[in-house]
Amino acid sequence: MSDPAEPVILTDxxxxxxxxxxxxxxxxxxxxxxxxxxxxxxxGIRLLDAAAKARGD
Structure with a gap:
């Protein structure tokens, strides 16, 4: 069982x-x-793209 204080490393x-x-x-x-x-x-790239879309750019 993993330690709940240790974060999971996301690979996706x-x-x-x-x-x-x-x-x-x-x-x-x-x-x-x-x-x-x-x-x-x-x-990071995906967040920037979504931010531009959210602003209507």
Missing amino acids: PLVPEAVDGYVEAIDPPDTKLKMTADAAEIS
Whole structure:
């Protein structure tokens, strides 16, 4: 059994969506977010894209 204080390392990037002027990410963890470098990079790009869509850019 894993230690509940130890965050899970995400290997898949987040999948954010623009929804009514804000950005929503489904199933982010409830605690500290720990990601691989690749997952973080892709998530960052996806968050920027969703932010632009949410603003109507």
